[in-house]
């Protein structure tokens with residue numbers, strides 16, 4: 001992977017807790033890149049049910065906690081999505097990250113705004129609960145291979161609604177950027193990585209980590225780039241290990257083991273030691 005230091009790396013829609021979440025791959029992206037700022041642009045969680053988090057999901061959270069350690073000098077920002085909604089307090093304590101509804105910063109002479117994007121999806125605004133259910137259903141159905149025609153038609157309709165959401169969010173975001181005098185605006189939510197330029201304003205969507213395309217954004221002096229994680233970095237051993245993790249249902253339920261993974265990855269035990277010496 002690229003070893004240059006990015007000003008900002010943006011990742012969204014990991015949906016931790018969902019079976020389709022590619023948490024392991026997302027952790028590899030964070031470990032394989034260097035950046036001054038990390039923006040988790042919403043829907044990092046699928047819902048509030050922590051029992052559904054697998055070993056890899058806890059490891060991702062552990063690594064976020066590690067990155068947010070002040071000694072690392074990386075600004076880690078969590079922007080709330082419609083699935084993350086209400087997690088702000090829990091997350092700031094668990095992983096030590098500040099949570100925002102939207103985050104704005106200045107870079108390369110331009111105002112940058114990061115906002116999840118459900119705010120621009122008319123359906124979502126008045127119907128958070130229903131749409132949350134819709135997303136989980138959509139993610140579940142995507143995995144299944146149906147033969148039944150009515151169900152296929154239903155999935156097609158759901159897909160169409162999903163695809164229509166992408167231009168709706170980009171249009172709303174561009175309008176929002178214009179109103180707030182931003183040169184660049186970043187969203188997630190649609191699970192489709194995208195770049196749209198309109199009258200000198202750039203809209204970028206970071207895509208997601210639940211579909212076949214796994215994408216993230218980087219910002220540096222060369223500009224903004226959409227990256228696709230291809231998985232070429234994997235070797236067979238890691239694939240096997242991953243398959244093992246998916247199969248071990250009992251292990252997934254063991255809170256002790258999950259917490260150990262989280263603590264291990266985050267350096268939590270080192271912190272405890274450090275704090276007890278300092279205090």
Ligand SMILES: [Mn+2]
Nearest residue numbers: 043081082189
């Ligand atoms: Mn969303």
